[in-house]
Amino acid sequence: MSRYLLRRLLIAVPSLLGISLVLYTVLALAPGDPFGELATNPNVPPEVAAALRTKFGLDDPVWLRYLHWLVAMLHGDWGFSFVSRVDVDQLIWQRLPVTLFVIGASQVLALSIALPVGVISATRPYSVFDQIANTLAFIGFSLPTFFTGILFILVFSITLHWLPFVFRADLAESGWRWYWEEFRQAAMPVAVLGLFQGASWTRYVRSAVLDVIRLDYVTTARAKGISEFAVVTKHVVRNALIPVVTLVALQMPAVFGGAIVTEQIFRIPGIGALLISSILANDTPVVMAVTFVFACLVILFNLIADVLYGWLDPRIAYR
Amino acid sequence: MFFMAGLTLASPTAEPPPLGSAGRALYVSPARETWWRFRRHRLAVLGLAILILMMLAVALGPLVWRVPINDIDFNAQLSGPTWAHPLGTDDLGQDVLARMLYGGRISLAVGLAAMLVAVVVGTIVGALAGMSRGAIDTALMWLTDLFLSLPQLPLLLLLIYLFRDPLKQLVGPELGVFLLIVVVIGGFRWMQVARLVRAQFLSLREKEFVEAARALGATKWRQVVRHILPNSLGPVIVAGTVDVAAAIIAESTLSFLGLGFPPDIPTWGRILYDAKDYLDIAPHWALVAGAAIFLAVLSINFVGDGLRDALDPRKVM
Numbered sequence: 001m002s003r004y005l006l007r008r009l010l011i012a013v014p015s016l017l018g019i020s021l022v023l024y025t026v027l028a029l030a031p032g033d034p035f036g037e038l039a040t041n042p043n044v045p046p047e048v049a050a051a052l053r054t055k056f057g058l059d060d061p062v063w064l065r066y067l068h069w070l071v072a073m074l075h076g077d078w079g080f081s082f083v084s085r086v087d088v089d090q091l092i093w094q095r096l097p098v099t100l101f102v103i104g105a106s107q108v109l110a111l112s113i114a115l116p117v118g119v120i121s122a123t124r125p126y127s128v129f130d131q132i133a134n135t136l137a138f139i140g141f142s143l144p145t146f147f148t149g150i151l152f153i154l155v156f157s158i159t160l161h162w163l164p165f166v167f168r169a170d171l172a173e174s175g176w177r178w179y180w181e182e183f184r185q186a187a188m189p190v191a192v193l194g195l196f197q198g199a200s201w202t203r204y205v206r207s208a209v210l211d212v213i214r215l216d217y218v219t220t221a222r223a224k225g226i227s228e229f230a231v232v233t234k235h236v237v238r239n240a241l242i243p244v245v246t247l248v249a250l251q252m253p254a255v256f257g258g259a260i261v262t263e264q265i266f267r268i269p270g271i272g273a274l275l276i277s278s279i280l281a282n283d284t285p286v287v288m289a290v291t292f293v294f295a296c297l298v299i300l301f302n303l304i305a306d307v308l309y310g311w312l313d314p315r316i317a318y319r
Numbered sequence: 320m321f322f323m324a325g326l327t328l329a330s331p332t333a334e335p336p337p338l339g340s341a342g343r344a345l346y347v348s349p350a351r352e353t354w355w356r357f358r359r360h361r362l363a364v365l366g367l368a369i370l371i372l373m374m375l376a377v378a379l380g381p382l383v384w385r386v387p388i389n390d391i392d393f394n395a396q397l398s399g400p401t402w403a404h405p406l407g408t409d410d411l412g413q414d415v416l417a418r419m420l421y422g423g424r425i426s427l428a429v430g431l432a433a434m435l436v437a438v439v440v441g442t443i444v445g446a447l448a449g450m451s452r453g454a455i456d457t458a459l460m461w462l463t464d465l466f467l468s469l470p471q472l473p474l475l476l477l478l479i480y481l482f483r484d485p486l487k488q489l490v491g492p493e494l495g496v497f498l499l500i501v502v503v504i505g506g507f508r509w510m511q512v513a514r515l516v517r518a519q520f521l522s523l524r525e526k527e528f529v530e531a532a533r534a535l536g537a538t539k540w541r542q543v544v545r546h547i548l549p550n551s552l553g554p555v556i557v558a559g560t561v562d563v564a565a566a567i568i569a570e571s572t573l574s575f576l577g578l579g580f581p582p583d584i585p586t587w588g589r590i591l592y593d594a595k596d597y598l599d600i601a602p603h604w605a606l607v608a609g610a611a612i613f614l615a616v617l618s619i620n621f622v623g624d625g626l627r628d629a630l631d632p633r634k635v636m
Contacts (some may be wrong), residue, residue, distance in 0.1 A: 018465045026478060135362075138624075142617035144568045146575045146588075147609035150595055154606075158599050250467060257472030261572055265595075275473055276576055279480045291477055294470035302468060 008306045012299050019295040020073070023288065024066045073292070079285035083278065088289045092271055096293070098167075099270030102189050103259050109194030110201055117198075118205025119237060122213060133202065140199025145192055145258045149265035152188045163188055167268040189266045193258050197251070204247045208240040242312050249305035252298050356629035363625020366618035373615060377423035386417040388585060400603060407603045409593065415607055418585040423611065425580065426567055426587045429501055430615075433566035436505025438559045441512025446543060448513070449520025460517070463510045471507045472572065478503050479578050496580050504569045512558050519551030553630035560623035564616045571612050587612045 072079070078088040117137075121130040157165040167185050212218065213236050221235045222228070260272030267273070271290050278286035358364055391413060400407050407415050448459040479499060486495035523529060524547060532546050571588030573579035575595075580586050582593070587608050594605035 015465060015468055018461075019469060022465070022469065023474075023477075026474070026481065138362075138620060139617060142564070142620050143613055144571060144609075144616065146572060146591065147613055150591070150598065150605055150609060154598055154602055158602075253467075253469065253471045256470050257572070260472050260476075261575065264576055275476065276578075279476055279578065287477060287480070291470060291473040294473045295468075298468050298470050 004310055005307065008303055012303055015299055015302075016296065019299075020070060020292065021066070023291060023295070024069060027284075027288065028062045028065070078289045081278075081283055081286050083281045083283045083286070088285050091274065091286060092289060092293055095269060095271045095274050098268055099259060099263065099272060102186065102193065102262065102268060102270065103255060105186065105190045106193035106197065106259075107255070109190055110197035113194070113198035114201035114205050115237075118202045119209055119232060121202070121206045122209035122240075123232060125210060130206075134206075137199045137202045140195055141203075143196070145196050145261045146265060148192045148196065149188070149262060152192060153265070156188060165266060167266045185266075189262045189268060192262050192265075193255070196258060197255060200251070201244070201248065204244050205240065208243045209236055211243075212236050212240045238312060242309065245305050245308050245312065249302050252301040256294050256297065353626075353629045357625045360621075360625035360628055362621045363628075366621030366625070369614060369618040370622065373423065373611075373618070374427060377420055377427060380420035381417070381424075384417055384420060386414040388417045388421045389413060389583070407601065407607075409590075409597075409601075409604055415590070415604055418590060419587070419607060419611060422585040422587050422590055422608075425497070425584065426570060426612070427615065429497065429504070429570040429586075430563040430567035430619075432497075432501040433504040433508065433569070434559050434562040436501060437508040437562050437566075438512055438555060440505065441509035441558075442516050442548075442555060444509065445513035445516025446520060446548065449517040450524065450539065450543060456517075459513075463513050466507065467510045469507070472569075475503055475507065475569065475573065476576065476578055479573065492581055493584060496584075500570055500573065500579060504566050508562050508565060508569075512555055512562075515554045515558055516551055519554065520547055523547045523550055557623055557627045557630060560619060560626055564619040564623070567612065567616055567619070 076089060078092070080086075081088055081091055084091060117133050121133045124130055153165045156163045162184075164185050165188070167189065173181050213232075218231060218235055221231045226235075256272075259270070260275060262268065263270045263272035264276055271293060275287065275290040275294075277283075278290065409415055409418070444459055444463065448456045448463075482499055483496065486499050489495060490498065524542075529542055529546050532542050537545070570579060570586065571591065574586050574588030575592045577592060580589055582589065585593075590608035591605055591612070594601070594608060598605055
């Protein structure tokens with residue numbers, strides 16, 4: 001198992017390098033100068049600006065700058081935010097837990113919708129349940145997250161006054177109250193993301209289970225007298241999940257995209273909101289670092305998908 | 320029939336050919352047959368009808384509804400639907416219907432244009448990878464996988480943030496932002512098409528009819544353009560349809576985050592972005608824009624689903 005993991009990790013390294021290269025190329029190709037503001041600011045004397053430029057190596061050739069940047073990133077030196085005057089890594093560490101919490105909770109919600117609904121739909125194809133579930137799934141992933149978010153706010157916050165629509169990282173309550181308040185404020189963002197993901201996963205699960213459920217080994221399992229529930233959960237679902245895991249891993253970038261939007265709607269202080277505010281404030285080091293963190297998260301989830309493969313399909317693992 | 324669907328390898332023409340007046344079987348063109356098969360998916364037909372209506376509305380609507388999109392009227396701020404303003408007005412008293420019609424042109428145009436970019440790039444990459452064995456194939460597929468694991472929305476935002484102003488100066492604000500958004504959205508959506516095309520090419524290039532063409536001395540170019548490509552288009556059309564929906568969502572997302580089109584160009588996403596701060600007093604404003612995006616995306620997705628059924632020769636109808 002550990003060798004398998006190690007190999008997967010080694011495969012992830014070129015991807016990360018590739019992504020960092022793409023990121024850096026974009027930045028290098030971009031017109032304008034990250035220190036442009038310093039150069040035009042009359043309060044900064046030209047010799048100071050020039051000294052800063054040499055210090056940060058801005059006049060070096062591109063590949064050399066890339067190497068410097070990469071080495072600095074690897075050393076954990078992620079730069080300094082122009083706007084909030086804090087180290088970038090500190091800023092990100094502050095914001096990351098909220099994002100991971102919202103994404104994680106929404107994925108759990110999505111999975112707990114998609115698995116049962118998809119499996120039931122596939123075991124009774126074209127039944128009334130299947131058709132309703134299918135139509136709802138279509139509606140679910142055709143509703144953009146920003147619109148669902150606004151609808152939820154309109155219904156649950158403005159009309160019904162049930163849930164708060166601004167997410168606060170510093171809740172004053174303690175004990176059980178705290179958990180209750182946390183649940184109340186996280187309910188809408190998690191539901192928005194989770195329902196969207198759940199809708200598209202339901203379709204994946206359904207078609208994957210449909211592919212498997214007519215295979216001969218399932219008939220054999222039934223013929224052996226195993227209960228239908230055990231046939232479905234132990235024989236069908238486990239095999240059907242293999243393609244689903246691939247598709248889910250492929251969807252990870254979209255999940256993070258959805259998270260950025262949700263954070264923006266509900267004003268969740270996560271790294272997605274940080275990205276938007278830094279883009280609007282021209283805070284290049286933060287923008288670069290957050291994009292890179294998102295890339296790392298995507299790679300990490302691909303890695304988790306690979307590990308899940310190994311668990312789902314013993315033929316793949318431990319090679 | 321449904322129980323057998325997984326086991327049966329049905330012939331592509333499961334439907335009996337229609338009989339002419341003399342009782343002879345008529346020749347049925349592939350397009351015609353696709354339409355027959357498509358027609359059986361009722362929601363897809365409904366989606367197509369809604370889509371055509373929407374396109375007609377945004378194309379011809381501004382000619383009929385001649386209220387200017389930037390006619391500021393402080394007497395009618397944030398009013399609900401009235402006869403003078405069927406969809407109400409926004410915070411500056413501008414007519415929402417006129418803005419929706421104008422914005423729909425841009426939203427739908429961005430969707431279609433970005434889809435074209437994605438399909439063209441994807442087909443070229445997929446065809447190159449599928450026809451060339453060895454290093455080029457490996458490299459192109461590595462590139463495809465790399466693009467698939469890029470965090471797309473952050474990169475979209477980054478690209479637009481970095482390149483918006485220079486392009487604006489180069490070709491003007493509207494065209495500049497339009498080109499940028501189309502190219503960037505299309506540039507992040509070609510991977511699925513590339514994979515599909517490559518998979519099709521890998522199997523088709525070994526088929527007998529391609530071998531026959533090769534034996535007759537057809538050049539590689541002719542093999543691809545005349546024989547392989549037309550036969551691999553089915554999944555590409557489906558993927559392209561779904562890409563239109565995804566591109567519309569992407570453009571709306573960008574505008575919704577305030578990083579898409581500038582405020583004076585009211586795309587649907589931009590209208591929603593402007594409306595979201597007035598949810599409590601003027602919910603109609605946000606609902607109209609959101610519903611338009613939702614309806615367009617839902618219709619396109621249904622059409623894609625119908626096309627998937629219609630273009631899959633193994634599917635028994």
